[in-house]
Amino acid sequence: MTEPQTLSFAPAGLDGTSVLARLRHALVTKNGGESPPLLPLGVAPVDDALGGGLEGGILHEIAAAREAEASAASGFALLLAARTAGPVVWIAEDMALYESGAPYGPGLDDLGLNPERFIMVAAPKSRDVLWAVEEALSCRGMGTVIGEIRQASLDLTATRRLSLAAGRRSAVALLVRSAPGRDASAAATRWIVKAVPSRAAKPRAMTLGPGPPRFALSLVRNRRGPPGSWVLEWNGVEQRFELVSAHRERVAQAAVDRSPPAASA
Amino acid sequence: MSVWLKQLSIDRLQRQAREAKPSVGDSTRPVSSRVSAPVVIAGKHGPVEVLVAVDAVAERLGLRPGLGLAQARAMHPGLTVLPEDRARDSHLLDEIADWCQRYTPLTGVEAPDGILLDITGCAHLFGGEPQLVDDLAERIAGLGFSARIAVASTIGAASGAARFSETRFVDTGRERDFLSVLPLAALRLPAETVMALARVGLKTIGDLIDLPRAPLTARFGGNLLRQLDRALGREFEPLMPRLPVAPYVAEQRFAEPIAREEDVLAVTERLAMQLKPLLEYRGEGARQFELALFRTDGRVHHVTVATSRPLRDAQDIRALFVERLTALADPLDPGFGFDVARLAVLRAEPRPPEQIDLASHADPGDLDRLVDRLSARFGARRVSRLLAHDQHLPELAATASPAQSTAGDALNWAAFRQFRFAVDLSPRPPRLLAKPEPIEAIAAVPDGPPVRFRWRRALHEVVAAEGPERIEGAWWTDEQGPTRDYFRVEDSTGCRFWLFRAGLYRATSAPSWFLHGLFA
16 A cells, blocks of 8 residues: 555455454444545655554643754654644743743744634643643634643543544644653553654764754554554755654664553553 | 721721630620720721721710820720721722622722612612612621611712711602702812811802802812712713623522532533523623622632633533632632622624534634633733844844734734845754853853853753854843854754853953853
């Protein structure tokens, strides 16, 4: 499958797990057979693993591998948001805005995200972030809702609520965290983002300058397909991701992140 | 109508004392009879300290306001003297004026101890003027204030009647007869004018009315006759309301006070529904609401919400108040309950009637509604849109402004994009720190990029750098600091930063380095 599959139930060319995943999804989604809106990343192996693209109307978690890489995680989230249509609401707690800076219009524009679509909300506490994300998700015509949370642990109830709120509309809901969560989550996918030295960076190649940004993505949880790891590069000129390398083996974190049963959470 | 609080500061102190000792209770007894020692309040007027207020006990002892403090002490050594606090008195007066808004939206303050109410067209709501006056007198006494109330068709007559006579109602057309027996001080004249008039033998207003006007004006100034004309109704005197009068108001009184938040919200929605046809009739929508909740004990809560577009829908209005009430720093304290609720539109804007579009999926109103709700909860400054400006310094080139006030405004990004392509602007970071943070950097002189730098205690080894991009502040102001040389650098882990050196090597001996933004 080379093209992102945006229609449901295309029997030809799909392997068994993928069909099963789709059927299961069709059962759990409220509107039965109707396929959810998908947001393809434009990189075939990633879209394949996601079953066509990042699903709308459901929660996705994007965590930085470590605190220092929070800007890579938020950059990836903004790049995803740039690919949706409609307003983008960014909700962050004060501490996050202080630690890693507030969204800056010209920089968003560089990422292909029109600042006119952008609404920024500074919430005093992480609890307020969750509330505001839920509010924003229940708004019609929303493109992407991004909540940035620094708090280390989030309970299952919180992510479930967000997931349900996202399910009422078709907006892409992204939860950006400054460190990978060790807790159970109701998110459909969980990503761990790491910054990777860019192409041009050779030791002491000071004159060349940094190349286009690269992200090492680990899909540690994926409801609709297998997990995986890829290194993507953002091509700012053509406004698309390019695959640098792929490692389709399971990453170590997957074992940790497998959700325990809800009762024990 | 004029309300004269003749012992405002004494009443204030006694109310405070009562609040401090709630066990004393029994508020039906006259307040002053409990206080055994005479209490006076003294303040500096000119060079000497004089009494400015005396309580009932002191009054019986023959003490009067205006008496020198030393003289009073000599007469009664056991006197309790308290300092005057004009700021708190005037604050209290404002609060009482707010409370009086339960009778009419047009309430003004007549410093230092009076309140004016324009009750034209309001009296019938209480069953007539006498009933209104009785109601007010009873309630204000219940709050612990001794007040004298008078109603007249001019401000001057009402104010004079409240202070200088026992009359409660001055009939329209009979102001002249009534006023002529009152002393001249009733005209609200400066004390010097009253003294000067007394010296020439003019003591009552009646003495003045029939005198030739030109010599009076020549001698005592225009103010004297203007006050007289205003009191007599020959000249119109506007009442200056303390708070701006709202263009739309709906209110509800309750036989039984309400206290629960749900009830308050339900009432708010009902009031909003009453306002809707009025707003529709004039083709307007509200941009700012104020909900005033009158507590039975006299306190008034004001809750204000703003909207990003003219609003009429009761559901939306209620939703805003839900957020606002949840976000209140000190939760709404109903005390013994609220007995009047009033919803006022403080600011309205034209809003054309809209056609309902059945086909459209996402109406932009949804986003506005979200912005309003978030703003009501977190405060308008926390919900922002991004604006581009024609500026060079990065922190000035793009700013965040409250989304409520920028709804529908041009955000200038098209112009920014044109500029960016025209000058081939180097990339900007998607996240900018609120303030550039100082870093320790080692860099090649004179204008090389940093080789390594320390930010928030972590050492970063620079492996790739691009720059400098020189940005100068506006030359006509020094506020924007020295020239900055910006570098885009990448460290060994792949994190990218936007750094700058403030100042040039030849200009300063030790330029400082700052980290300003984070790239994806």
